[in-house]
Amino acid sequence: MTATTNDDYVYRPLIAADIPAAHALSVHLKWPHREEDWAMVQRTSEGFVTQLGGTLVGVAFTCHQGAWSSIGLVIVSDEHQGKGIGRRLMNLCLEATAPRTPILNATTAGAPLYNNLGFVEYAFIQQHQGVPHMPQPEPLAEGARLRTLTVEDYPALIGLANTGSGLDRTTVLNDLLPDAQQVVGIEVLGQLQAIALLRRFGRGHLIGPVVAHDVAQARHMISELLRSIPDQFVRFDILADCGLVDWLEGIGLPCVDRAPRMVLGAPPALDKVVEQFCLVTQAIG
Numbered sequence: 384m385t386a387t388t389n390d391d392y393v394y395r396p397l398i399a400a401d402i403p404a405a406h407a408l409s410v411h412l413k414w415p416h417r418e419e420d421w422a423m424v425q426r427t428s429e430g431f432v433t434q435l436g437g438t439l440v441g442v443a444f445t446c447h448q449g450a451w452s453s454i455g456l457v458i459v460s461d462e463h464q465g466k467g468i469g470r471r472l473m474n475l476c477l478e479a480t481a482p483r484t485p486i487l488n489a490t491t492a493g494a495p496l497y498n499n500l501g502f503v504e505y506a507f508i509q510q511h512q513g514v515p516h517m518p519q520p521e522p523l524a525e526g527a528r529l530r531t532l533t534v535e536d537y538p539a540l541i542g543l544a545n546t547g548s549g550l551d552r553t554t555v556l557n558d559l560l561p562d563a564q565q566v567v568g569i570e571v572l573g574q575l576q577a578i579a580l581l582r583r584f585g586r587g588h589l590i591g592p593v594v595a596h597d598v599a600q601a602r603h604m605i606s607e608l609l610r611s612i613p614d615q616f617v618r619f620d621i622l623a624d625c626g627l628v629d630w631l632e633g634i635g636l637p638c639v640d641r642a643p644r645m646v647l648g649a650p651p652a653l654d655k656v657v658e659q660f661c662l663v664t665q666a667i668g
Contacts, residue, residue: 394471397430397442404439405432408458415585415618416456424456424666427558431475433459433468443472445480446667449551451651452480454487455666469496477647484648488665494643502645507623508665510640511631512586514616518634520606521599523569529607532566532578539575540568547594547659548668549651555663556592564588565608569600576657579604584664587616591661598626601660609634620662627660644668 397405402425406418424430424444433441443457454476459468473496477485488508489497523529532540537560544552559582560566569577577595581588590608595601605627609617619636621627628638642665644650653659662668 390466391435392440392466392468393434394475395432395434397425397432397444399425401425401430401432401439401442405442405456405458408439408442408460409456411460412458417583417585420584420664421456423558427555427667429476429479431472431479433463433472435463441468441472443469443476444666445476445485446555447480447483448548448555448668449545450483451486451550452476452483453550453666453668454480454485455664455668457493469493470500473497473500484646484650486644486646486650486668488662488668489643489645491642494645497645500647502647504643505646505650506644508620508642508644508662509623509628509638510618510620510642510665511628511636511638512616512618513636514614515609515631515634515636517610517613518602518606518630520603520610523600523603524571527569527571527576527600529567529569529603532568532575536566536568536575540566540578543575543578543594543657544592544659546654547657548592549653550668552592552663555667559663565611567604567607569595569604576600577604579608579661581608581611585618587618588612589618589620589664591620592659592663593661594657594659596657598630598660601625601627602630605661620665621660622662625658625660
C-alpha cells in the first residue's frame with residue numbers, strides 16, 4: 384500500500400527505520416520487548432503504522448504462516464485512543480492477510496475490538512515467567528536421546544514445528560535459528576521426534592517453540608535448556624491445556640497472563656501425534 388491519510392493521521396507500511404519508535408510505544412505499555420525483538424517481527428511479518436505530524440502513534444503486524452496469518456503487536460498510544468486508529472490498523476492487517484485466515488492472541492484491551500470484527504475464541508494461552516528452580520530432567524523412553532541440533536537438522540525441525548502448530552513456520556524459524564542460544568531435539572531410533580529453542584527475548588530468555596510427541600519429552604527438553612541458564616529470567620508462552628501449567632508453577636514460574644486465542648474463520652488443524660507446547664511468542668503464535 385501507499386501512504387493514506389485520515390483526519391491528519393497517515394497510515395503506511397512499517398519499515399525498519401520505524402522500529403525504535405514502535406519499541407518506544409511498547410515500553411510505555413511496560414511490554415518487555417527489546418528493539419531486537421521488534422526487528423525480528425519486522426523482518427518476518429508485514430507491518431503498518433499510524434503517524435501524526437511525523438510522530439508514530441500506532442503500529443500493528445501480520446505474520447503470514449501458510450494458510451493463516453498471525454496478527455499481533457497492535458498498539459495505539461494512550462493520547463490517541465478512541466479515534467478509530469486500532470480498527471483502521473486491524474483492517475489494514477486483514478486486507479494484507481487475505482486470502483489467508485487471520486488468527487491472533489488477544490490482549491484484554493484488544494479483545495472487544497476483535498470481537499466486533501468477528502473474531503471468536505478457540506483456545507487460551509498463558510504466559511509463565513520468572514527465575515526457575517532447576518528441575519531434574521525426566522528419563523526418556525528407551526531408544527530416545529536428547530542432542531544438540533545442527534543446520535543439517537533444520538529442515539526436519541521446521542517440519543515438526545509446522546506439524547505441531549498447523550502453521551508454516553519456515554520464514555520465522557529461518558530467521559530465529561541462526562541466533563538461537565541452543566537448539567535441541569529428541570531422536571528416537573534415528574528419527575527426530577521433538578524440538579526446542581532457547582533464545583534471548585525481552586527481560587532475559589524465552590524457550591519456544593517447543594514441539595514434542597508428549598509432555599514428558601517437552602519437560603525433558605525444557606529441563607535441559609533451563610540447566611544451561613541457572614539463576615536467569617526466562618519466559619514461556621504456552622497453550623493453556625498443554626499439560627505444562629502445574630509443572631512450570633512447581634518450578635517457580637507462575638502464570639502472569641492468560642489470553643484467548645481468536646480466529647476469523649477456521650483455526651489451524653492440529654496433528655494428533657505431534658503437539659506444540661510452547662509458542663514462538665504470544666504475538667506470532
